[in-house]
Each structure stands twice: as C-alpha cells, then as structure tokens.
Amino acid sequence: MSAATTTNAADRLGIRAHSDGGWDAPSTRTTPVQTRSDRFSSNIHDDFAIVVGTELEWKLTPVAAVRPLIDDALDGSPYAYFVNGSPGVAVEWVDRNDARIGTAGTAEDRASANAWSSFEKALAITVSGDEPVELTLSRSSFGPSARGAHTLITAKANSRAHIVLQNDGQALLSENVEIVVEDGAQLTVVSVQEWADDAIHLASHFATVGRDARFTHVVVSLGGRVVRLNPSVHLSGDGADGELFGLYFADAGQHFEQRVYLHHQAAHTKGRVNYKGALQGVGAHTVWVGDVLIGRDAAGTDSYEQNRNLVLSEGTRADSIPNLEIETGDILGAGHASATGRFDDEQLFYLQARGISEAEARRLVVLGFLSEIVQKIGRSDLEERLQLAIDAELATGTSA
Amino acid sequence: MSVLEVKNLHVSVETEQGTKHILKGVDLVIREGEIHAIMGPNGSGKSTLAYSIAGHPKYHIDSGSVTLDGIEVLTMSVDQRARAGLFLAMQYPVEIPGVTVTNFLRTAKTAIDGVEPSIRQWVSTVNKAMADLRMDKSFAARNVNEGFSGGEKKRHEILQLELLEPKFAILDETDSGLDVDALKIVAEGVNRAKTNTGLGILLITHYTRILRYITPDFVHVFVDGRVAEEGGPELADRLEDEGYDRFLTTDNVTTDSQANERVTSQGPSETSVG
Ligand SMILES: Nc1ncnc2c1ncn2[C@@H]1O[C@H](COP(=O)(O)OP(=O)(O)OP(=O)(O)O)[C@@H](O)[C@H]1O
Numbered sequence: 001m002s003a004a005t006t007t008n009a010a011d012r013l014g015i016r017a018h019s020d021g022g023w024d025a026p027s028t029r030t031t032p033v034q035t036r037s038d039r040f041s042s043n044i045h046d047d048f049a050i051v052v053g054t055e056l057e058w059k060l061t062p063v064a065a066v067r068p069l070i071d072d073a074l075d076g077s078p079y080a081y082f083v084n085g086s087p088g089v090a091v092e093w094v095d096r097n098d099a100r101i102g103t104a105g106t107a108e109d110r111a112s113a114n115a116w117s118s119f120e121k122a123l124a125i126t127v128s129g130d131e132p133v134e135l136t137l138s139r140s141s142f143g144p145s146a147r148g149a150h151t152l153i154t155a156k157a158n159s160r161a162h163i164v165l166q167n168d169g170q171a172l173l174s175e176n177v178e179i180v181v182e183d184g185a186q187l188t189v190v191s192v193q194e195w196a197d198d199a200i201h202l203a204s205h206f207a208t209v210g211r212d213a214r215f216t217h218v219v220v221s222l223g224g225r226v227v228r229l230n231p232s233v234h235l236s237g238d239g240a241d242g243e244l245f246g247l248y249f250a251d252a253g254q255h256f257e258q259r260v261y262l263h264h265q266a267a268h269t270k271g272r273v274n275y276k277g278a279l280q281g282v283g284a285h286t287v288w289v290g291d292v293l294i295g296r297d298a299a300g301t302d303s304y305e306q307n308r309n310l311v312l313s314e315g316t317r318a319d320s321i322p323n324l325e326i327e328t329g330d331i332l333g334a335g336h337a338s339a340t341g342r343f344d345d346e347q348l349f350y351l352q353a354r355g356i357s358e359a360e361a362r363r364l365v366v367l368g369f370l371s372e373i374v375q376k377i378g379r380s381d382l383e384e385r386l387q388l389a390i391d392a393e394l395a396t397g398t399s400a
Numbered sequence: 401m402s403v404l405e406v407k408n409l410h411v412s413v414e415t416e417q418g419t420k421h422i423l424k425g426v427d428l429v430i431r432e433g434e435i436h437a438i439m440g441p442n443g444s445g446k447s448t449l450a451y452s453i454a455g456h457p458k459y460h461i462d463s464g465s466v467t468l469d470g471i472e473v474l475t476m477s478v479d480q481r482a483r484a485g486l487f488l489a490m491q492y493p494v495e496i497p498g499v500t501v502t503n504f505l506r507t508a509k510t511a512i513d514g515v516e517p518s519i520r521q522w523v524s525t526v527n528k529a530m531a532d533l534r535m536d537k538s539f540a541a542r543n544v545n546e547g548f549s550g551g552e553k554k555r556h557e558i559l560q561l562e563l564l565e566p567k568f569a570i571l572d573e574t575d576s577g578l579d580v581d582a583l584k585i586v587a588e589g590v591n592r593a594k595t596n597t598g599l600g601i602l603l604i605t606h607y608t609r610i611l612r613y614i615t616p617d618f619v620h621v622f623v624d625g626r627v628a629e630e631g632g633p634e635l636a637d638r639l640e641d642e643g644y645d646r647f648l649t650t651d652n653v654t655t656d657s658q659a660n661e662r663v664t665s666q667g668p669s670e671t672s673v674g
C-alpha cells in the first residue's frame with residue numbers, strides 16, 4: 001500500500017539503517033495511499049473478512065499461531081486479577097452497556113473485533129481526585145484457553161495517575177483496552193508483557209487525550225511466543241500531549257509486534273513516539289509500524305517518532321516502518337527516524353580496552369541502549385526490576 | 401622493572417581496494433617510568449601502532465611480537481591486554497549511550513583489579529581524580545563521552561588512566577584539540593600517573609608544545625610504518641623547525657636508498673602514504 005512500506009521492504013531481511021534516515025536524521029514525509037483515519041473499523045466480529053495473512057495489517061504477523069484469536073469463539077468471562085495500589089483508584093467489573101464503552105475507539109482488525117464481540121464484562125479502572133495515584137494490575141491466570149477481554153481506563157479531569165498492567169503466565173488472549181484521558185489529566189499506562197514462553201497475546205489499546213491533558217503510554221514486551229500490541233492514540237483536545245514509548249527484547253522464536261498510531265486531531269498537540277528493541281537468536285522477529293497522522297485541524301503540531309533496533313545475533317528480523325501523513329501546512333515540526341543496526345564494534349572495543357570482558361561489555365551496551373526507554377517508565381521499582389529482566393534476557397542468549 | 405617491547409611488527413588492514421600494509425617493521429622498547437614520544441606525518445601509522453598494541457580487531461598482525469614483561473600480548477583478547485596492564489587513550493573516544501561514567505569507571509576498575517573497589521574509598525578516589533582534572537562532578541552522571549567536547553573527552557581518557565593504574569599507556573594525540581589550560585591539566589594528570597605508579601608512556605603527538613609539560617626521554621620519528629630516526633628531546637625541536645621533509649623521499653615506499661632526496665613541493669601528508 002504505502003510508499004513507505006514498499007521502500008522499507010528491503011529492511012526486513014537486512015540490518016541496514018532505514019533508507020530515509022540515520023539514527024537522528026529528520027526525514028521527508030511519506031504518505032500512505034489511504035489516510036490512516038479512513039481505515040475500516042467495527043466492533044462486530046463478522047464485519048471483518050476472513051484473514052488470509054496477506055492483508056496489510058496481518059502480513060508481518062504469524063497468522064497461523066494467532067488464528068484461534070482471529071476466528072474462534074473466545075471466553076469473555078471475568079478473570080482473576082490482583083490489584084496493588086492507592087485507594088484513590090476504583091477497579092470494578094462493569095456491564096457491556098456501560099456508557100464509557102466504545103468512547104475511546106473502535107476495533108480495526110478481526111481479532112480485536114472478536115474480543116469486542118466476546119467480552120461479558122469490562123474491567124473498569126477509574127481515577128479521580130487530584131492527588132497523584134499509582135496502581136498495578138497484575139494478570140497471571142488467563143490459562144491456555146482462548147479468551148477475550150475488555151478494559152476501560154478513565155482518568156477524570158485533572159486527575160493524575162500511573163497505572164501498570166503487569167502480564168505474566170500462560171495466555172491465549174485477544175483484548176481491547178480503552179483509555180480516556182479527560183481534560184487536564186495526567187496519565188501514564190505501562191503495559192508489561194512478561195508472559196510464559198508459549199503465550200499468545202493480541203491487544204489493541206485505544207486512547208483519547210483531552211484538552212491540555214498528558215498521556216504517557218509504555219509498552220514493554222519481554223516474554224511470550226507472539227505479542228502484538230497496537231496502541232492508537234488520538235490527541236483530541238487542544239494542547240494534548242502524547243508520549244508513546246516501547247521497549248522489547250525478542251529471543252529465538254519470539255514475535256513482538258507493535259503497530260502504533262498517533263493521531264494529532266486538535267491544535268497545538270505534541271507527540272513523541274520512541275520504540276527501542278533488541279533481537280537475539282534465530283527466529284527473533286520484531287515489527288514496528290509507526291503511523292502518525294497530523295489532521296487538518298492540528299495546527300501548531302509538534303511530532304516526532306522513531307524506532308531503533310539493535311541486532312545481537314544472526315537469524316533475526318526487524319521490520320521497521322514509519323509513516324507520516326500531514327494534512328495541514330501549519331505545523332511546528334514533524335519527523336521520523338528508523339534504524340536497525342548491529343552491535344557497534346567500536347563501543348565494544350572501547351569497553352574491552354578498559355579491561356571489561358566482551359560479555360560484560362555487550363551487556364553494558366544493550367542495557368544502555370534500552371535504558372533510555374526504561375527511564376521513561378517513571379516507577380523506580382519497576383525500572384529496577386526490568387533492568388534485571390533485560391539482564392536475564394541477555395544471559396540466556398547466544399552472546400559470546 | 402616492567403618492559404613493553406615491540407619487535408619487527410608488521411600490520412595490515414583489509415580495505416575495499418585490497419590489503420593495505422601499514423606497519424612495516426616497528427621496533428620499540430619502553431621501560432617502566434620512561435616517556436617515549438612518537439612524532440610523524442599524518443597517515444604514517446601511529447594510530448595503527450597504538451590500536452595494534454591494544455588489540456583492535458580491524459588490524460591484522462602479519463608478523464612480529466609485542467611483549468609485556470616477556471609475555472606475548474598479541475595472542476590476548478583486548479580486555480586481557482588491558483588487565484595485563486596496557487592502556488590506550490584514544491584519539492577519538494567513542495560515545496556509549498545509556499552507560500554512565502560512574503557505572504563505566506566502577507565496572508572497568510572491578511574488571512582490572514578482579515575485585516570490586518570498596519565503595520566509600522572508590523567514590524572519594526574518583527571525586528579527587530575528577531577534581532584534579534578540573535572535571536565537573538556532573539560528568540559522573542552523564543553517559544560515557546556523550547555530548548562531551550573534544551577537550552572533555554581527552555580529560556575523561558586521562559581520568560581513566562589515573563584510576564585504572566596501568567603499567568604502560570599509549571596516548572594517541574591526547575594533546576590535540578586542547579587549549580593551553582587543558583593541556584597543562586592533562587599533562588599534570590599524566591605526570592601524576594607516572595610518579596604514582598611508575599607508568600611507562602608512549603606519547604603520540606604532532607606538537608612539541610605538550611613536550612614542554614611532559615618531558616620525553618626518547619623521541620621517535622615515525623614515517624611510513626616504521627621508526628625512521630630516534631633521539632632525545634632535542635629531536636622534537638629539530639622536527640618542529642624542519643618538518644619531516646628529510647625523511648620523505650619520492651619513493652621511500654619502495655626503496656630505502658635515497659634518504660637524501662628531499663621532497664620539497666609536497667606536505668608530509670600527501671607524500672607519506674606513497
Ligand atoms: N581501517 C582502515 N581502513 C583503511 N585504511 C586504513 C584503516 N586504518 C588505517 N588506515 C590507513 O592507514 C594509514 C595509517 O593510518 P593511521 O591512522 O595509523 O595514521 P596516523 O599516523 O595515526 O595519522 P594521523 O596523524 O592523521 O592520526 C592511513 O593511510 C590510513 O588511511
């Protein structure tokens with residue numbers, strides 16, 4: 001479809017820098033044929049055609065592995081979860097007819113619509129008041145059968161919250177997460193995927209960010225067989241600010257995919273997208289698609305997106321596809337960068353020349369590369385734990 | 401008494417145009433506490449010598465040996481050489497995003513010593529070394545070389561030299577790009593390291609001005625991949641006055657018999673590569 005996609009096809013097999021930008025090069029715009037906001041959407045499973053695997057939104061995904069979530073009936077009953085956090089946050093199951101459902105977005109693929117059609121109750125997390133609050137929602141008992149889930153996160157006007165969705169254990173899960181950031185609110189949502197090795201997880205996160213509100217979204221994917229998490233964020237109020245970060249470490253046989261959509265709808269909105277990933281081991285595959293749409297009314301927009309991948313071994317594949325569409329001439333700035341590269345031998349040499357062993361030097365460089373994102377998480381306990389988790393990833397890998 | 405000995409070292413690199421021979425038989429002996437200056441035209445192979453001793457994988461050793469106290473270092477990995485007591489202050493130190501100076505220094509010290517330094521003492525040692533080199537404390541929290549000015553990178557190299565306490569250090573143009581004050585500060589650091597640990601130094605430079613602060617015991621003129629002449633500190637002054645012309649002949653790449661034939665029309669950088 002888009003020119004950018006075609007240009008980037010070459011990147012998939014190789015490890016070259018993206019053709020229109022180095023690590024930091026601002027670059028020219030690339031415009032898809034179909035405007036991103038025109039993509040078909042529906043919350044009804046049957047509205048979507050049978051997936052064959054060559055479709056734009058599926059062609060980089062191991063469709064056979066996720067097939068049950070696309071086609072089969074999903075168990076949408078409430079599941080066990082564990083909450084740890086401030087009393088100022090309400091967590092409750094709500095009915096399908098809750099007025100908030102559907103306010104942040106609509107499914108754009110068949111697996112997402114399948115989950116939407118299947119859930120019996122939605123888990124609603126509501127933040128109000130103006131004291132800053134923290135919450136961790138842990139989910140670790142989905143089990144092996146195919147499930148659908150729906151989550152509603154609402155940050156009431158002028159509230160401030162930091163929410164972690166911590167995912168562990170077995171899963172065969174398709175889910176939708178709706179996030180409403182009301183005017184003046186400040187919300188961080190961190191979704192951590194540390195699933196068991198055979199877990200399959202498809203997720204669509206939909207967010208709307210109101211006037212002068214601030215939303216930070218962080219995707220951390222370390223564990224699971226296939227994790228595909230697609231955040232769509234609409235900066236819909238004037239002065240809204242969206243920061244979308246991602247960090248992934250794919251080992252042998254793991255597929256981690258993130259299709260990011262950042263929509264600047266209103267004026268004076270600011271957007272930053274920064275995803276960083278490491279790949280190690282045969283069959284490690286990562287996909288990053290970054291669609292940024294600066295709409296007609298988004299005067300004064302400031303937007304930048306980037307994706308960087310660090311390849312640590314042979315046999316990996318990193319797809320990195322930025323798309324930037326601009327419908328107004330009146331913007332402050334917009335750019336994108338995408339690069340996939342091998343380990344920098346000069347960095348390795350420098351560290352080794354100071355007595356540091358090769359394995360330790362690699363560890364330092366990879367942790368350093370990913371730490372830029374870890375530091376954005378904003379919870380020191382989680383940041384420390386993730387540093388250790390990344391360390392463990394490195395230790396299990398093929399590094400010399 | 402430690403000795404670093406380079407014997408008949410031949411080194412080449414693979415380039416797109418084929419194999420390029422850079423070092424063509426280098427001989428050098430540096431003893432503990434000695435300062436050897438190496439001066440020579442651009443492209444003559446000085447950095448190649450430095451990198452080859454340190455073990456950079458890009459450089460292929462064709463023949464020769466480098467021994468530290470009689471033990472061959474050319475068969476060691478880069479980090480083994482550093483742990484054996486070699487240090488290279490690089491001409492172009494690389495940036496390492498996300499790795500703080502504090503973390504880097506502690507990791508390096510631990511690797512060199514084989515044990516983690518006691519935290520309290522280490523912190524005060526680092527603070528003092530930074531103060532001596534007039535490095536602001538804020539550098540400790542910054543990422544290695546990231547956004548450092550040229551001069552700051554060089555000070556950071558000398559900071560590592562002082563903290564890691566090697567037996568021999570190769571300083572590759574550590575003086576280039578330094579203003580007069582920074583030059584003095586860096587020279588003081590090098591002299592301190594020598595006084596404190598009996599460091600032997602191979603100082604690669606283009607300028608005699610650093611030799612006013614770090615007095616060499618020997619000066620070697622490096623031309624076309626080998627040492628063309630050796631002498632005392634006075635040789636440096638002579639080079640400053642005369643340049644390298646008398647070492648550069650029209651075809652000194654292929655023959656060695658025309659030492660008197662001067663090239664007068666070209667600067668050293670054009671002729672040295674041949
Ligand atoms: N990796 C490489 N690939 C190709 N050529 C190389 C490589 N490394 C060094 N050379 C060449 O070898 C020669 C010697 O280079 P080297 O950097 O050792 O010179 P130098 O004496 O340090 O010069 P300068 O005074 O400019 O620092 C030069 O002609 C250089 O271009």
Ligand SMILES: [Mg+2]
Pocket residue numbers: 446447448491572573
């Ligand atoms: Mg050099």
